[in-house]
Amino acid sequence: MKISKNQYLFILTLILGVYYLVIGIYLNHLGYYNRESIFYIEKTKIVFEGLGNRIKVMGLTSPLLPFYTTFIFSAINSYLAPVIASAVGTSVLFYIIARTLTKRITDDFYLYMLLALFFLHPGILYTACSGKAIYMALIFFFLFFFNLLKFYRSNTTFHVSLASICLVILIFCDYKFIWLTLFFVPLVLAITLQTLNLGEKESIFRLFISFNSPSLRRKLINKTFAIYIILFILPVASVICYKLLNLTHANDLDYFIESPYATWNVLVDKLNYDIMTTSANYQLPELSIMVSVRVIYFCPLILIAIYLFRESTYQALTILTPFAFVEFLHIKYDKLFLNYEYYLIFLILSLLCLVFKAQTIRNQFIFKVILALVVALQLYTGYIFLSKSLITDENRFITTLADRQPNTDQSETMEMADVINSLPQDAHILMDDAVSYPIVAFTGDMKKLILPYQDVFLSAIETPYSYANYILIATAKNPFTGYTQLNNRYIPLIRIINSGVNYRRVYETNNWVLYRIIATQ
């Protein structure tokens, strides 16, 4: 029986998915977790097992779509759900790229290169096995640019509107991608100019002709405006709606990007930066001017991609847009390190460009040799970028994978969660999951916990003895202690309010103390 190319791809995707799952589960057993996946696990547990206003958790947890995807897989296993989601998602990404590739290029060499990257590239493995939602951003980043490039060729509404829908999804996978739109503003003019039916080929002369003819000028303006609308109205409107939803349900337009209850990276990003800049061996964050150079170092394939599109100014500009985007991110979020995800988008973009243009190179042999060398080089740079990353989650991933030694990052969290799990069934523990969400994630019974999503939380904070039997406090050593009310200043304060209640330390770790509330009156 002969199998078709599609079936062949499907089988490869399945193998890849299993391979990712094996690595992901293995890492999970070694104790590797990252803040993002733990956050999703905690929120999923609240939605499934919690008591109180769970709709708000469901609607305002951000990034929304990765959370929902994890949510789906939690039916299998809530602790492995993020890993399963990322493994499946990355396999889907492979399938999408491979299918696009095989539709356009018959030469199997390119498929082998793609396979090599997806099997061996440390960045792709990180995407697939870490449980983070990078896979989703990559999928929709790919689809966004894919549809845009197709729009350049076909000039059809179908592709531009699909690109717009992909952009919406991309923004709801990672809100920072909203800034990508900023760099499309000048680009759209170039796109429109190109799609006008003019005899002149050179962009600058096309612009000159269009501006000097009243009818062409009107057409240019109308069309440019129309493309802006078609491309950006959906993302803009969706963001406005989502912000209004935040406003009506959380009294804050930016709740989903600024509140530690809604998103995981508010605290993690700050913490990463603080630790690095204040530690003894001070490490400089990436220099602004160097980001593009680092991108090229990370992904030299992008140079080939730009070369492939050199003949069309606006298409080459489209490929360059993500450079402006990451530079902008670096300036805008100057206190953050650039996540690995923002380097990986260049890898995906390069693959897309190859899919579109690799066949146009005349001397395929030399091109393939160069490509193979560059891919090999990228496997190395991919490893270097992860192992030297200043972001804990990234660095820990590759060290755990390389060393194959148990990862103890979450052992303290699990230890405290075990203590909470061992408390009597009717015990109620007051906790603030802005900082203690990893403990909540590992807690078995959510009904024991009094958390901020519940209406009683504020009252419980005021009079804990009326609502709870235990309070979990972040110690002064806890790096997040400044972000929660339940820190070492809370107990003395509450003692002043009601001196008739005693608080006894039940269990203590470096970062956490569990108090038992004892009413003496």
Add this chain to the structure above:
Amino acid sequence: MSISIPELLVNDGFISRSDQEKINDFSERSEMSYIKIALNFGYISRKNYERSLINAGFTFAPIREEKFDTEVLKKVELKFVNNHIALPLRIENNKVITLMSDPSNQLFIDFIKSTYNVEPEIIVANDLDITWLSHKLLGEKYVKSSVYELLRRDPTSSASTTFTSPQLIAIFILIGIVAIGLFLNFKDTSIIINVIISSFFLIAIIFKLFLALIGSRFELHQAVTKTDVRNIVEETLPVYTILLPVYKEDKLIKKLIWNLQSLDYPREQLDVKLLIEEDDDKTLQAVQNLDFPGVFEVIIVPFHMPKTKPKACNYGLHFSRGTYLTIYDAEDIPDTDQLKKVVALFAKLPEKYICIQSALNYFNRNENFLTRMFTLEYSYWFDYMLPGLDTLDIPIPLGGTSNHFKMDVLIELGAWDPFNVTEDADLGVRAYAKGYKVAIINSTTYEEANNEPINWIRQRSRWIKGYMQTYLVHMRNPAALLKKIGWRGFLGFNFFIGATSATFLVYPLLLGIFISYLVFDFSTIHTLFPDWVLFMSIFNLMVGNILMIYINMMAVFKRRYFELILFAIANPVYWLMHSAAAYMGLYQLIVNPFYWEKTNHGLSKVNNPTNVIK
């Protein structure tokens, strides 16, 4: 006077010798008389014909009040009379008083002699008057057939009964259950209703977006290419019937005929029927006054209730000769190559495709707010929704005009339902239920968008009423419909025919509740909308509106009407007008279901240049 009229016309220079030969050839092939062809296939204008005959000493008599003898009329057949534009009326002084537009038509004179065994006494009359009188006196059996044929053949598909008893019982039971529910537990019943409506809206919106995306792929595909059209051999083209039902369209006749002249199709293969109601003297007069030769034949539709467009079309069908048939409205401007494209597409498609729908759009789109909104709506409907339905193999509610049929299957289906005021949508579903398919073609007919709000609401109320009628007709036995058209078709039918009217009826209510929610006390609303229902409803309101607006934007973007793109934002206001029309339609459905709310055309001040395809 024994002068030959064809010779007279040649001598007067109105018809050339070569044209005369062509007419004679065509006459032999088609059983139509010389004068019928000369007047109806663009060889001579009626004015010139009259002028020629008057100069030769003929006088045109007014004949409408002429007496007639039914025994005499019984011996002639309308189709024969119609082909010769002549009519025997009575026997007087041992002569058959015969009306003739060509007094030298020897064939007809011989027919009179042999049929009545007496000589004819010829009264020369205007061809349109003879046609009017012939149809009035002899058209009864045809008009009865056009009204009752479907009812006789397939009573379950006829809208002559609006609500069947089981339907009435079901409606009243539903109202009863809701009333009892509200009485017993107002809060829970309201929540259940809310949830049902919200879920329905949510599914409908997502489904429509999905359809629009599927449909937008049609943009990449050309059903018929220019090469296909170029490769057509003219000699092989079949006879094509075009039905033009008009009523009081005297202002538009000139434009209409002019637009039809531009169609790229051999004129002898065209069979254009201008269907004029018996009481519509104005239009008839306008045709009479045309000062250029036209390629069309006038058919007078005798008076019979209901006075609807489908009835007129059914009547015209009896006299049609074409292999294919289409309908255009008075103000339509089809792409000039549309007929050839359809022939090419029918040749490509499998046998089961019996109808091809062209896209409709508007030539006066920039006239005012209403025409802009109408253009947005039509662009979306015909460019995205119908191709989407087509791709997913869901019944297509045909558009009012520019649907091209295979004539034999149209007759087999029982043609249009004269009791249904959106006979086209009904026919689309009926065809689908019989296992036939409808295709969409990449050709556009430009129409005149209604530019006057009251006129618009009247037109729309008829459409929505028609959708309700169609829904009620086909849902008389939901299980049987499901069996016939399958789940996909059934859901599609419910979403596009049933839901369209329902959403417009519900929309102002929901909007009212939302405004109350914003303006008045929140807590009261919260009892009827618990958090999760409110979440869902607001999601529908925001996301639903945005998506529907976006789909509209996509459609005008595709059409390159960039200047209209922002008007899509005004859709929620436009939908309110739909709601007004829906309530008017619902009222009429109950009190006057067959009433045809006539749309006034010719109100636009915008010129409508012919849409020549190069």
